[in-house]
Amino acid sequence: MTILLDPTNERTIAGRTLTARPPSLQGKVVGLLDISKPRGDVFLDRIAERLGRMGAKVMRYTKATYTKPAPVDLRHEIAVKCDVLIEALAD
């Protein structure tokens, strides 16, 4: 019989439920996260404009670089201040 040692991190991924989708964005705080890819700001400017017309309050955030995960402080700030988050990913 062969016994092997597990090469993985042996972690169990914690399950998290998604926040319920708000029925309307009226009066909600919507965070827009620019990951710093070129022209992501152009996309988010337009989204901000449209969200404003829908009665949402828009908060803008930017990652220092798109190549690294968002710093934990930024993630925390977004989680505390926003009801909804939209992330612009593409060039």
Next chain:
Amino acid sequence: MDDRALEMSWHYAIETVPTLLRIERGTEVERTVGWNRKDWEALSGVSGLGPSLPAHRPGCGSLSVDPDKADALAARFSGGKMRSRRIELASLEDEMESLFDRGWTDGLPVVPPTEVRVHRMLEGTRRAPDEIVAAVPPDLAPASVEKVAINAVMAGCKPEYLPVVLAAVEAACTDQFNMHGVLATTMPVGPVIVVNGPIRRAIGMNSGVNVLGQGNRANLTIGRALQLVIRNVGGGRPGEVDRAAHGSPGKLSFCFAEDEEGSPWEPLSVERGVAAGANAVTLFSGEGARCIVDQKSRTPDSLASSFAANLRSLHHPKLVLVFDAMLVIGPEHARVFRDAGWTKARLRAELDARLQIPWADLARGAHGIAEGMPEQLRSETLPKFRPGGLLLVHAGGNAGMFSEIIGGWQSGPGGSQPTTKEVRS
């Protein structure tokens, strides 16, 4: 006492049979090795022992230190120091297939990481099995020396390679190298490992003929072990966080040694601040290598111009300052610079001078090509590489007037920066 399982012999480190021990309250207080009537009588307090035996016999080697058995005994009786989950395979399960089925391989078969093999691998370092080496992206899972050893076994490493693998894991998982980004990018890059110092020779690495190719166990398995750690400990798998559009063969393994002995210049590690004679790895986020052919240049000016012309087109002739590069200079090319007395600094300065690109060749739309540099960076000329963005390494076979370019990825603090770590034993 029946010690056919050799458990007592192993725990009391018996090397010779017979050995007489005196144990008081579970602790050994005295021992005598081999048969010597006087010593045995003194130790036991019993007289007239072994009347038919000669007064002295040296004894013979214990089975517990037999080279065929020692590793298995050590794994069995000291297995507690290895904390990873044990996975029992069914007797009809094929070992190789079961490793594929569990998703632990890079597409090639791996060596099954049994307790004995992992124990043997851990003998390659003085570091404790439970020491945490790094938090491995993308899951930022802690990798212990033991987890690295398991993956090194799977990659096919020998125990003496383990210190190099550990240093490579440490370097890859720094914020400076940014393994998360190197893994996640749509570009075809992976960690390229350059090894410097006497350990290259000690473990039989290749820095000569076919240096970037197949056939050398140390080169190939060290690079592969790092990638398996990222896959199995970090959770970085193609199609998941790894979004490479094409990838490259180097993402299986890309590791080689610098030819320091034949080089006209100081080693890469020394240039990067490591003491001469110390062992080090330098990690560079690179794609596959491509060849510079120049069989005519006999002057350093001509050859530097050849290098510059090839480097200029890296990734795109109209993109500058975005990507680093590693230039692996072959011995027959290096000889041209050596004969002319060019230092590495001189060569770099000459390349920089030749790699100032006029704006007219870089602007978006210029030459009918939409790709190019944005207007806000407009300048009369722009350099192809940022300062420090071109690494020079000496390696390759003695015949062939060729060098190799390994193109990089997003450079600088916002991307990946070359990272050097000393190898700890």
